[in-house]
Amino acid sequence: MKVVITDTTIPVFKEMIGRSYGLARQELQVSGYMLMKEERIQFLRSHHHWFQEYRNGKRVIWKSKSLRLLGIRLLHSTGEIANPKNMASFIGYSMSNDPTSLSVTVGGAFRDFRPPKYRNGVLVGNLPRISGVTKQGASILHKLNTGEINRYNPYYYKTMKRFENAKYKKRHFVEKAWARAKASIFARFKRKYPEMYAEAFNSIKPKERKYA
Numbered sequence: 001m002k003v004v005i006t007d008t009t010i011p012v013f014k015e016m017i018g019r020s021y022g023l024a025r026q027e028l029q030v031s032g033y034m035l036m037k038e039e040r041i042q043f044l045r046s047h048h049h050w051f052q053e054y055r056n057g058k059r060v061i062w063k064s065k066s067l068r069l070l071g072i073r074l075l076h077s078t079g080e081i082a083n084p085k086n087m088a089s090f091i092g093y094s095m096s097n098d099p100t101s102l103s104v105t106v107g108g109a110f111r112d113f114r115p116p117k118y119r120n121g122v123l124v125g126n127l128p129r130i131s132g133v134t135k136q137g138a139s140i141l142h143k144l145n146t147g148e149i150n151r152y153n154p155y156y157y158k159t160m161k162r163f164e165n166a167k168y169k170k171r172h173f174v175e176k177a178w179a180r181a182k183a184s185i186f187a188r189f190k191r192k193y194p195e196m197y198a199e200a201f202n203s204i205k206p207k208e209r210k211y212a
Contacts, residue, residue, distance in 0.1 A: 015204050019122060023200065028095070029095060033093060035093070035177060038178075039091045042173035044070070048070055050063055093105065114128065114129045120200040136153070143168060145171055146172075148168075149168070
């Protein structure tokens with residue numbers, strides 16, 4: 001007489017414990033990307049009256065009645081449009097390489113990295129490389145969002161001497177983006193995480209123990 005016992009519970013629980021961080025990081029990565037896109041949208045909705053150009057290698061700034069899109073970048077050497085052409089492209093997102101880290105950062109400075117690629121909570125490789133953002137680039141975005149200049153701003157010392165009492169407009173594109181995106185992010189997380197968890201659970205093959 002032979003009895004076959006299918007031991008499903010213990011292997012599945014062990015596997016799901018191992019996948020739980022991967023499932024959360026998988027969805028956090030999507031959430032970070034969604035918020036990054038919304039921040040770029042809000043940034044590009046802003047305009048200003050200040051114009052600049054480079055004459056004989058010197059930066060000349062003036063105010064006009066005309067409106068100009070916020071964040072246009074110019075080459076110091078020629079005054080031509082730079083690549084990327086707008087500071088919005090420097091709004092990015094980053095995640096720690098720590099497989100147990102449950103955080104995603106949108107904006108700020110970070111190094112080049114290749115986002116992890118997950119499938120049903122299992123790390124299966126990496127996505128294409130994302131270019132990092134320097135502290136100088138992040139400081140410019142910080143000024144445009146909050147009106148504050150920190151020590152990483154490339155014009156910090158010159159600006160502080162020439163415009164010691166200057167006031168800079170607070171555009172709050174970061175806060176506007178979060179206000180618009182958070183409902184969609186939370187709704188997706190509540191919907192997708194259980195779906196992914198169930199899909200991962202169903203994909204695990206039980207192990208059999210045979211007793212003769």
